[in-house]
Amino acid sequence: MSEHPFTLFAIDSLLSEEERAIRDTVRRFCADRIRPHLADWFETARLPARELARELGGLGLLGMHLEGYGCAGTSATAYGLACMELEAADSGLRSLVSVQGSLAMFAIHHFGSEQQKQEWLPRMASGEAIGCFGLTEPDFGSNPAGMRTRAKRDGSDWVLDGSKMWITNGSIADVAVVWVRTDEGIRGFVVPTDTPGFSAPEIHRKLSLRASVTSELVLAGVRLPESAMLPGAKGLSGPLACLNEARFGIVFGALGAARDCLESALAYTADREVFDKPLAGYQITQTKLADMALELGKGALLALHLGRLKDAGQLRAEQVSLGKLNNVREALAIARECRTLLGANGITLEYPVIRHANNLESVLTYEGTSEVHQLVIGNALTGQAAFRG
Amino acid sequence: MNIVVLVKQVPDTYSERKLADADHTLDRDSADAVLDEINERAVEEALQLQATHGGEVTVVCVGPDRATDAIRKALSMGADKAVHVSDAALHGSDAIATAKVLAKAVGTVEGVDLVLAGNEATDGRVGALPAMVAELLGLPALTHARKVEVDGSTVKVERETDEGVFFLEASLPAVISVNEKINEPRYPSFKGIMAAKKKPVSTLAIGDLGVDAGEVGLGGSWTQVTEAAPKPPRAAGQRVEDEGDGGVKVAEYLVGQKLI
Ligand SMILES: Cc1cc2nc3c(=O)[nH]c(=O)nc-3n(C[C@H](O)[C@H](O)[C@H](O)COP(=O)(O)OP(=O)(O)OC[C@H]3O[C@@H](n4cnc5c(N)ncnc54)[C@H](O)[C@@H]3O)c2cc1C
Numbered sequence: 001m002s003e004h005p006f007t008l009f010a011i012d013s014l015l016s017e018e019e020r021a022i023r024d025t026v027r028r029f030c031a032d033r034i035r036p037h038l039a040d041w042f043e044t045a046r047l048p049a050r051e052l053a054r055e056l057g058g059l060g061l062l063g064m065h066l067e068g069y070g071c072a073g074t075s076a077t078a079y080g081l082a083c084m085e086l087e088a089a090d091s092g093l094r095s096l097v098s099v100q101g102s103l104a105m106f107a108i109h110h111f112g113s114e115q116q117k118q119e120w121l122p123r124m125a126s127g128e129a130i131g132c133f134g135l136t137e138p139d140f141g142s143n144p145a146g147m148r149t150r151a152k153r154d155g156s157d158w159v160l161d162g163s164k165m166w167i168t169n170g171s172i173a174d175v176a177v178v179w180v181r182t183d184e185g186i187r188g189f190v191v192p193t194d195t196p197g198f199s200a201p202e203i204h205r206k207l208s209l210r211a212s213v214t215s216e217l218v219l220a221g222v223r224l225p226e227s228a229m230l231p232g233a234k235g236l237s238g239p240l241a242c243l244n245e246a247r248f249g250i251v252f253g254a255l256g257a258a259r260d261c262l263e264s265a266l267a268y269t270a271d272r273e274v275f276d277k278p279l280a281g282y283q284i285t286q287t288k289l290a291d292m293a294l295e296l297g298k299g300a301l302l303a304l305h306l307g308r309l310k311d312a313g314q315l316r317a318e319q320v321s322l323g324k325l326n327n328v329r330e331a332l333a334i335a336r337e338c339r340t341l342l343g344a345n346g347i348t349l350e351y352p353v354i355r356h357a358n359n360l361e362s363v364l365t366y367e368g369t370s371e372v373h374q375l376v377i378g379n380a381l382t383g384q385a386a387f388r389g
Numbered sequence: 390m391n392i393v394v395l396v397k398q399v400p401d402t403y404s405e406r407k408l409a410d411a412d413h414t415l416d417r418d419s420a421d422a423v424l425d426e427i428n429e430r431a432v433e434e435a436l437q438l439q440a441t442h443g444g445e446v447t448v449v450c451v452g453p454d455r456a457t458d459a460i461r462k463a464l465s466m467g468a469d470k471a472v473h474v475s476d477a478a479l480h481g482s483d484a485i486a487t488a489k490v491l492a493k494a495v496g497t498v499e500g501v502d503l504v505l506a507g508n509e510a511t512d513g514r515v516g517a518l519p520a521m522v523a524e525l526l527g528l529p530a531l532t533h534a535r536k537v538e539v540d541g542s543t544v545k546v547e548r549e550t551d552e553g554v555f556f557l558e559a560s561l562p563a564v565i566s567v568n569e570k571i572n573e574p575r576y577p578s579f580k581g582i583m584a585a586k587k588k589p590v591s592t593l594a595i596g597d598l599g600v601d602a603g604e605v606g607l608g609g610s611w612t613q614v615t616e617a618a619p620k621p622p623r624a625a626g627q628r629v630e631d632e633g634d635g636g637v638k639v640a641e642y643l644v645g646q647k648l649i
Contacts, residue, residue, distance in 0.1 A: 017458075021465060021582045029576050060579030072579035 057127025092212030104131025170215025427507030
C-alpha cells in the first residue's frame with residue numbers, strides 16, 4: 001500500500017465539495033487535453049495558445065475569481081487549486097492563465113473604465129482575446145519604479161515610447177496592459193496590439209518555460225486616446241496590486257509542479273531495481289521521499305491558509321511574499337531532488353521532472369525574485385527597508 | 390422536451406475494486422466513487438437534445454447517500470434537477486429490483502418524453518437495466534445507441550452491436566441506452582459547478598415511491614451473488630522455438646484452440 005503525500009496530510013478534508021469539483025475538472029482537462037502534448041510543446045517551444053485559450057475559457061478558468069463580465073466568480077482558494085492543477089501539467093500553461101486572469105484581466109477589472117471592462121473582459125474570459133501585462137523593462141526588473149517607457153500628452157491623445165521585456169503572451173496578445181511613466185507618475189494603458197507603432201517580437205533560445213510565449217514589447221510612437229488610460233490606477237501601487245494577485249496563484253501553482261515531480265519519483269523508485277531491489281526500499285531514498293512529502297504538505301497547508309485569508313479579505317502583501325518565497329523555493333528543491341532519483345531518465349522529456357525543474361527557475365525569478373520577497377519579509381520583521389544599498 | 394437521465398455512481402475504474410466479504414456486495418469504501426463515464430455521455434446527449442428541442446433535463450439516481458457527488462457532477466454539466474432515491478433497504482438490490490425503483494422514480498417526473506441511460510455500467514456490467522425500465526414503464530426500448538435524433542414525436546436511433554448497425558425508430562416517449570461512441574462528454578464549467586449547488590435535488594426513500602422493502606434489497610432480489618473469486622492471474626505464455634517451422638507451429642496452436 002502506498003499513499004499519496006496529500007492524503008497523508010488529509011488535504012482534501014480542508015476543501016469544500018465545490019473546490020474539489022473545480023480541482024478535479026482541471027485535473028481531468030489537463031490529463032485529457034494537455035499532458036499528452038507537453039513534451040512536444042516544450043521541446044519545439046511551440047504551443048497552440050489560441051486554441052488552448054478558448055478551451056480554458058470554455059471551462060471558466062480565465063479570470064475565474066473575478067465577478068461579472070462573463071467571469072465565473074469563484075473563491076480565491078478555488079483559483080489557487082486550479083493553478084495547482086495547471087502547473088502540475090506545466091508552469092507555462094499556468095503562466096498563460098495567470099497573466100490573462102490575474103494580471104491583464106485583473107488590471108482592467110480593478111482599474112478600468114466601464115467601457116474598457118465591457119470591451120475586453122467578456123472576450124478575455126471566453127479566451128477569444130488574449131492579454132499580456134508589460135511592466136518589466138530590459139534595465140528595470142526588480143525595481144520597476146525606474147522604468148523609462150513613457151507616455152506624453154499630444155492634444156487629447158497620449159503617445160507611448162519605449163520597450164518592455166520578458167512579457168508573457170506578448171506576441172500572441174490582442175491587448176496589452178502597459179505601465180508607463182507620465183508627468184503624473186506611473187500610469188497604465190490598455191493597448192490594442194494592432195495599434196500602429198506596437199510590435200512584440202518573441203524571445204527565443206529559452207531553456208525554461210518553453211511551453212509559454214515570452215516577448216519584448218516595442219512601443220514606437222503608439223498613439224492612444226485618453227480613453228485608453230486605466231482611470232483607477234495611479235502610481236506603482238496599481239501594477240503591484242496585480243502582481244499580488246498573480247503571486248497568490250503561484251503560491252499554489254508551484255506546488256503542483258512539485259507534486260507532479262514527487263508522484264513521478266514515487267512511481268519510478270517503486271519500479272526501478274538497483275542492486276537487486278526496488279530503489280524505494282533503500283533508506284536514502286526514503287529519507288529523500290519523506291523530506292519532500294513533508295515540504296510539499298507544509299507548502300499546501302500554507303497555501304490553503306493564505307487562500308482562506310484572501311477569501312476573508314484579510315490577506316496582506318507580505319503574507320503573499322511568505323507563500324511565494326517558500327513554495328517556489330521548496331518546489332524547485334523537490335524537483336531537483338526528484339531528478340536525482342530518476343537517474344539518467346530524469347534528464348529526459350520522457351518524464352516531467354527536468355521540465356518542471358527548468359520551468360521553476362523562471363517561476364523563482366518572475367513575480368518578484370526570492371531575494372525581493374526576502375527583503376519584503378525582512379522589512380515587515382524589522383521595519384527597515386533594505387531594497388536600496 | 391423533458392428528458393430523464395438515469396445515472397449511477399460506480400467505483401473509479403482506476404482504483405482497486407472489491408466485493409465485501411460478508412454478502413458479496415460492492416465494498417463502497419474500498420474505492421473512489423465517480424459518476425459512471427457512460428452516464429456522462431448520456432447526460433451529454435440529453436443536454437445536446439435539450440439545446441435543440443428545449444425542455445428540462447432531470448437526473449434520476451438510485452444509490453447510497455454519497456451518490457450525491459455523482460448527481461452534482463451531472464448537475465454541474467448542466468442538468469436542471471435531480472431525484473435521488475436513497476434507502477438502507479436497497480442494499481444488495483439486483484438489476485430487477487433496481488429497475489422497479491428507477492421506474493417508480495421516473496414516474497415522479499412530470500411529462501417525460503425521453504429516458505436516457507448508459508448501455509452498461511462499468512461495475513456490475515449487467516447491461517439489462519434500460520430494457521427492464523422500459524418494460525416496467527411500458528415504453529419502447531432502443532438500446533446501444535451510437536446516434537440519437539429526435540424529430541417531432543419520433544426518435545431515430547442508430548443501434549450498434551457486434552452484429553452490425555441497426556436503424557431504429559420509435560414514437561416518444563421512449564427509453565434509449567447509449568454506447569461509448571455517442572459523443573464526447575463536456576467538462577463541467579466552473580459556472581456550472583457553482584450553479585449545481587443551488588439546483589433542486591429531491592431525495593426520496595422507497596416508501597415515498599410506494600415500493601415495499603420486501604421487493605428490494607438482498608432479500609427481495611431474484612438473483613444473489615453466492616460466491617466471488619478474483620480472476621486467476623494470467624498463465625505464462627507458451628514459447629515456440631522457431632526452427633524454420635515457426636509459422637506452422639503457430640498455426641497448429643491456433644487450430645488446436647479452434648481459433649482458425
Ligand atoms: C519567463 C518569464 C516571464 C516573465 N513574464 C513577465 C510578464 O509577463 N510581465 C512582466 O512585466 N515581467 C515578466 N517577467 C519579468 C520578471 O518579472 C523579472 O525578470 C523579475 O522581476 C526580475 O527582474 P530582472 O530579470 O530584471 O532581474 P534583476 O532585477 O536584475 O535581478 C537580478 C538579481 O538581483 C537580485 N536583486 C535585485 N534587487 C535586489 C536588491 N535590492 N537586493 C538584493 N538583490 C537584489 C535579484 O533577486 C536577482 O537575483 C518575466 C520573466 C521571465 C523569466
